[in-house]
Amino acid sequence: MDDAVVLGKKGYSLSKTLGEGSYGKVKSAYCDRLKRNVAIKIIDKRKTPQDFLERFLPREIEALKRLQHPSIIKTYEIFETSAGKVYIVMELGEKGDLLDYIKITGAMKEDIARIKFQQLASAIKHCHDSDFAHRDLKCENILLDVDLNIKLSDFGFSKSLSRDENGKTILSKTFCGSAAYAAPEVLQGIPCDPRASDIWSLGVILYTMVYALMPFDDSNVRNMISIQKQHRIPFPSSKNLTVECKDLIYRLLQPNVSQRMCIDEVLKHSWLHINASTGDLRVHFPRRQAHTACR
């Protein structure tokens, strides 16, 4: 049966395509019951590889059901037809994704980037506190609502953390995500705590927000890893960033996993506590924060 017919019977009027996912389309629709527009990810199980069906799709569905936060895209309903089509009905990111937004509007002023980054970091805190790692954080997976608030989406690579008998997180070896956003340990296939790799990706995202550029050239991944491991981050002088903003980027893009910040430290960083109108720190946090181990 045609998607429009299936969805029509459930009270959705199908509209335009919003994006092409790796294993299906995302379309917008109007929902009679909710009296609002929604986004529907449509996956045809007959056209997807086995490992996606057995590993990634169940994880995505579990994450969507478990994670509820104002800065995470809401899931309204998930259903499957006997013909093997899965429909994931979600809150609509009316203003599209962060990549398109940056392409149109260019680099953000720090005060705007701060609000967006704060929302994103609090969504990640919710994931990490719920024992999930996102593992595919990138601008294309960060959506914007009608008021340009951040809505984190695409949990297709997310993973709930497994622990050993002593409660320690079992390290992950799978490569996930895009090379340009991936931490050096992920690119090198070194087993790691996937939450730490999410923090690195946050650094790439923050850099992209304030410069409208990617921090590393991923056309040669070996070269890129070597630059990342030397902790060499280009801070173009064309844009005058505050010391606090550069300091946060520098710490997020810390190649040494044991020294990288955890999400609680990110949220306490002084840059996130600068008062937009006065430029003063609302709460004083020491510039040089201790690297408390929290993993």
Ligand SMILES: Nc1ncnc2c1ncn2[C@@H]1O[C@H](COP(=O)(O)OP(=O)(O)O)[C@@H](O)[C@H]1O
């Ligand atoms: N809830 C949504 N609202 C608006 N656009 C969306 C929504 N979900 C996905 N999209 C669009 O569809 C694209 C692909 O969806 P995504 O869930 O990221 O699939 P994939 O796992 O294949 O990357 C996104 O990059 C985005 O542009």
Ligand SMILES: [Mg+2]
């Ligand atoms: Mg995606």
